[in-house]
Amino acid sequence: MLGFGAFHGLNPGMGWLFALSLGLQQQRERVIWLSLIPIAAGHALAIGLAALLVLLGLQFISLSVLQWLTAGLLLLFGLYKLFNYYRHPRWVGMKVGFGDLFLWSFLMATAHGAGLMVIPALMGVTGAGMDHSGHAGHVSAAGMDMVLAVGLHTAAMLLVMGATAWVVYRKFGLTILRQHWINFDLIWAFALLAAAGIAAWMAW
Template sequence: MDGGMAQVAPWLAMLGFGAFHGLNPGMGWLFALSLGLQQRSEKVIWLSLLPIAAGHALAIALAAVLVLLGLRFISLGQLQWLTAFALFLFGLYKLFNFYRHPRWVGMKVGMGDLFLWSFLMATAHGAGLMVMPALLRMAEQQGMAQDLDLDIVQHPGAHADHALAAGGALWLGVGVHTLAMVAVMGVTAWLVYRKFGLAILRSRWINFDLIWAIALMIAAAAAFLAAMGVV
């Protein structure tokens, strides 16, 4: 992979995962659509997407925090291997249990309930774990891959600068991911509400639970390749 492509690859990954998460009905747009249909209001759909997006963003932000905290104690290579194994094990679990879902209390929910539900769903499905390889690559690009002890001795304050730059990049990555997810969620919910109706979910919709499990395994494979220095 050439230098220019290597620089934009993690950003494209965050954008692509955002679109993929937004298309998955299990991440929230189906919930928002159901509320809109119940209240016969398109406005309710759009308003419901806001706390859903915020809850999802919090789950992704926690993954970014784990990256920043992890790099304070172990090397980038070690964290890459740890992430790869965690993704593989979780992906393997989801592959054989993709039909299981966290339970919810019902459809009478407020904005706070939607926020909490979205955060729990994203966490339970490993949304943050899925994007961690891309977040690690962003941190690497900001100089966090250097040996910290040697870096601090030779360049006092450099680690703090690297951490600050990496933190800024990671938060921007979380924002890019969330915006892509909201855009796809909104378009998908609007198309089902206005054009296709719920019948499309029974007749033509695909098994996103299985696809999600496969995506976790693909992300694990990419994480292993990154840990080996292949990509």
């Protein structure tokens, strides 16, 4: 979950580029830091909903079946993103408030499959929680583990996002992005396919 958080934080599509643009637009570094808070919160909500879906799903189907379903969904979504990585959802302009940033971040994380990507890791957390608790308390124990996992994921994302935005703002500016741009959307598609492989391996 920490690794996924760092990867999500590094991806400009998850929010740091938006925060950086707002800071440069208003010529205030403080705007960048303030913008990252609702962006991280919206992302955390998307990941939290994925965790909730895992807990609810385990009430009706086994962990193994849920793992195979997740692997299939990740494979399909990864293939879709692989052939459509150049398409970007557009919901807001550059004049936004904190509520807009929160909603944008939640929608962006959902549309890019960020929650879906971390489900294999969340199921690993859930399985560990169930293994180390009695039958009566396994749901609550797994739930607490999920909350901790989502919190760690969000903290790692916020740390990497903030560091990346600060370095670009202080040292390089947007010029470096025009000269040395990395296609994270394509990397993201391959990451989804890798997560599908991990989910299938865990199920097997």
